[in-house]
Amino acid sequence: MPWTREQMAERAAQELRDGFYVNLGIGIPTLVSNYIPAGMNVQLQSENGMLGTGPFPFEGEEDPDLINAGKQTVTELPTTSYFSSADSFAMIRGGHIDLSILGAMQVAENGDLANWMIPGKMVKGMGGAMDLVAGVKKVVIVMEHSAKNDPKLLKRCTLPLTGAGVVDMVITDLGVFTIDKKGGGGMILIEIAPGVTAKEISEKTEATYRLAPRLAA
Amino acid sequence: MKKVYPDARAALAGLLQDGMMIMAGGFGLCGIPEALILAIRESGVKNLTVVSNNAGIDGAGLGLLLETRQIKKMISSYVGENKLFAQQYLAGELEIEFNPQGTLAERIRAGGAGIPAFYTKTGVGTLIADGKDEHEFDGEKYVLERGLVADLSIVHAWKGDTEGNLVYRKTARNFNPVMATAGRVTVAEVEKLVEPGEIDPDHIITPGVFVQRIVPVPNAEKRIEQRTTRKRSEAGEKI
Numbered sequence: 457m458p459w460t461r462e463q464m465a466e467r468a469a470q471e472l473r474d475g476f477y478v479n480l481g482i483g484i485p486t487l488v489s490n491y492i493p494a495g496m497n498v499q500l501q502s503e504n505g506m507l508g509t510g511p512f513p514f515e516g517e518e519d520p521d522l523i524n525a526g527k528q529t530v531t532e533l534p535t536t537s538y539f540s541s542a543d544s545f546a547m548i549r550g551g552h553i554d555l556s557i558l559g560a561m562q563v564a565e566n567g568d569l570a571n572w573m574i575p576g577k578m579v580k581g582m583g584g585a586m587d588l589v590a591g592v593k594k595v596v597i598v599m600e601h602s603a604k605n606d607p608k609l610l611k612r613c614t615l616p617l618t619g620a621g622v623v624d625m626v627i628t629d630l631g632v633f634t635i636d637k638k639g640g641g642g643m644i645l646i647e648i649a650p651g652v653t654a655k656e657i658s659e660k661t662e663a664t665y666r667l668a669p670r671l672a673a
Numbered sequence: 674m675k676k677v678y679p680d681a682r683a684a685l686a687g688l689l690q691d692g693m694m695i696m697a698g699g700f701g702l703c704g705i706p707e708a709l710i711l712a713i714r715e716s717g718v719k720n721l722t723v724v725s726n727n728a729g730i731d732g733a734g735l736g737l738l739l740e741t742r743q744i745k746k747m748i749s750s751y752v753g754e755n756k757l758f759a760q761q762y763l764a765g766e767l768e769i770e771f772n773p774q775g776t777l778a779e780r781i782r783a784g785g786a787g788i789p790a791f792y793t794k795t796g797v798g799t800l801i802a803d804g805k806d807e808h809e810f811d812g813e814k815y816v817l818e819r820g821l822v823a824d825l826s827i828v829h830a831w832k833g834d835t836e837g838n839l840v841y842r843k844t845a846r847n848f849n850p851v852m853a854t855a856g857r858v859t860v861a862e863v864e865k866l867v868e869p870g871e872i873d874p875d876h877i878i879t880p881g882v883f884v885q886r887i888v889p890v891p892n893a894e895k896r897i898e899q900r901t902t903r904k905r906s907e908a909g910e911k912i
Contacts, residue, residue, distance in 0.1 A: 503774060504700040505847050515902040520703060520895035521831075521845040527701040527754075528901040538843055540850040540878075541700070541726070542782040545775030549795060568798075578763065579771070580753035586801065587775030590794040620798025 457651045458601075458629035466491045467627050467647075468557050468598050472498050479503060479548065479588055481558035482526045484598045488557055499535060501553055503584040505544045508536035525584065548584065549591040556592035558585060560599045560626075562613045565663035567623040567637030569597065570615035582618060589619035601628035607662040609633070609643075630657050633665060644668050676837050676887050677866065681712035684860050684888040688825055689718040692745075696781065696823040696852040697725040697735060701754070701898045704845030705734045706862050708890045709827040714738055722746040724781070724823060726774060726848055730754045733896055742766065748821075750774035754898065773801060776818055778851055783820035785854025785883075790819050826856025829893070830879070833863035834870075837884030838877045846878065853883045860886040864893050 459467065461484050469491035472478065479501045480486050489511075492498050500509040502524040509524055510531035518529040547553055562570040569589055572582040589595050602608060609626065626633045632647035643665040648654060654671065678684035695713070699705030710729075713721075714737050721744050728747055729736035738744050739757045746768035752758050761767040772780065773795045783791050792815035796802050806817040828849040831842035839861055841849055853859045861879075866889040 502844070504703070505844050512901045512903045514905050518897055518900055518902060519843065520897045521843040523701065523703050523844055523898070525700075527703070527898040529897055529899070530901075532843070538841075538846055540846055541774070541778040541848045542851045545778050549775050549779075549793060578759050579769075581749060581751035581769075581771045582773055582801075583751040584774040586773035586799065587795045590797065591775070617799045 457649070459649045460629075462487060464598050464627055464629060467632065468596055469493070471555060471557075471594070471596050471625065472496060473554070474498075476554040477501055477507070477547070477552065478555045478557070479553055479592065481556070481585070483559045485557040485559060486526065501544070501547060502530070503541075503544050503548065503588070505539050505541055506536065507539070507547070508533045510536065545584070545587055548587050551591055551593060553592045555594045555596065556588040557596045557598060558588065560597045560608070561603070562608050562610055562615050563597055563599070563623050563626050564610050564613045565635070565643045565665065567621040567635045568613045569595075569618045569623050570613040571618050573616050575616065585618050589622040594624050595622050596625045596627065597623050598627045601630040601657070602660050607660055609661045609663040611663055630660065642666065645671060676881075676885065677835050678886055678888045681708040681862065681888050681890070682715065684886045685709065685712050685716065688858055688860070689713065689716050691718055692720045693718070693824040694722040694724065696821075696826040696856055697723055698826075698828040698847065698849035698852045699734065700726055700844065700847040702730065702734050702896045704829050704841065704847050704849055705729070706827040706829040707734065707894060708862050708888070709860060710735060710737055713827075714741055714743065717743070719743045720745045722748065724748040724777075724821060726750050726777065728752045728755050728758050730898065731757050739767070746770065748772060748777070750777050771801075776801070778848065780818055780821040781848070781851045781855045784822040785851060788820050790817055792817055821855060823852075823856050824858070826852045826859040828853045828859065828861050830861050830863045832865045832867060832872060833861055833884070833887050834867050834872055834881070835887065836869050837861065837881030837887055838869075838872055839863065839879035839884065840872055840876055841878055850879050853879045858885050859883055860888065862888050862890040862893070864890060
């Protein structure tokens with residue numbers, strides 16, 4: 457069985473470390489906040505100007521002045537701070553955020569990422585995605601392995617890029633890949649979802665990758 | 674010099690002209706200068722270039738100026754919440770210049786600080802870098818982006834004194850403080866207008882030097898775009 461959205465989020469949460477400052481994108485990445493291990497101190501950054509983002513408010517306690525980057529109502533924690541958009545992106549672009557977890561339309565074997573526009577369709581904009589992938593220390597992508605029958609893990613992205621050589625890890629419903637984006641060491645399949653075969657992944661992946669020694673054995 | 678005006682229309686009197694560039698604070702509908710946007714709508718000024726992270730929604734925020742076709746061009750990072758925007762854009766009636774959100778914030782910060790351009794890693798190797806100068810520093814490529822200064826900035830603050838010192842509330846701060854620095858003229862609407870000395874100087878976010886006009890908006894309407902809640906029982910609390 458391929459992983460569900462929740463299981464993909466749970467797997468992504470394994471990349472969290474105590475003391476991390478983390479930015480979560482919209483969609484499956486948002487679910488990662490449900491799987492922060494007990495006792496681990498992780499502060500969530502919301503690029504609209506909040507560090508230490510709390511859970512959704514109780515019904516009736518929503519505050520229009522207190523939202524996350526997905527424009528959802530959230531709450532304050534004892535650790536919370538607020539700041540301007542310029543300070544927020546100083547955190548992001550200045551390399552002060554440890555981990556960014558985002559969705560994607562396409563990822564290439566060299567770490568290129570496309571997740572903001574499809575030519576010919578209405579373009580909504582990149583929001584903070586280009587800044588996040590350019591500035592955050594580690595970039596993890598969580599996405600479905602294929603779009604209908606089209607592979608999303610490619611030799612080269614065909615859609616306009618969000619960033620060139622920016623992705624460190626890809627978690628799909630079928631498995632987990634690492635990408636050596638700076639060293640040029642290529643892409644490695646390091647985990648396979650239970651009940652999924654290496655053959656199935658190979659058939660659904662255009663990108664060139666190697667099997668981690670543990671899986672090849 | 675007296676900075677306080679009785680209402681939004683008076684606060685904008687003499688400042689509006691066709692074809693001007695206006696910066697409007699806010700993120701989504703959070704912290705937007707709604708009363709000033711309404712007054713701009715009523716003025717009928719047109720062919721505006723508007724710098725704002727988003728373009729409001731249908732019927733609220735900058736969506737109000739799209740309805741009346743007063744906006745010629747938007748400089749934004751994300752405009753997904755707006756059907757009217759899509760219609761006008763696809764019909765070729767509206768121009769859009771997408772900026773990465775951090776690049777947009779920094780262009781505004783730089784403009785306000787008298788910095789005409791800066792290098793950033795954001796957008797290198799993407800469409801955003803097309804036609805822009807690139808330079809390598811310490812082995813990494815960077816793209817040159819320009820600072821932005823607007824003819825007029827309109828911002829929303831929680832509290833302000835009659836000198837124009839401003840304090841914001843929670844995530845309604847967002848783009849407002851940087852935009853306040855980058856308008857040739859900045860008009861601030863404030864939910865609570867107070868006398869000098871009533872705000873602790875250590876707590877002031879925008880010093881009054883950046884603000885030329887202030888208008889109290891004690892009944893500012895605030896909308897929630899995505900109302901998300903949890904049930905009390907989920908948190909294991911007593912109901």
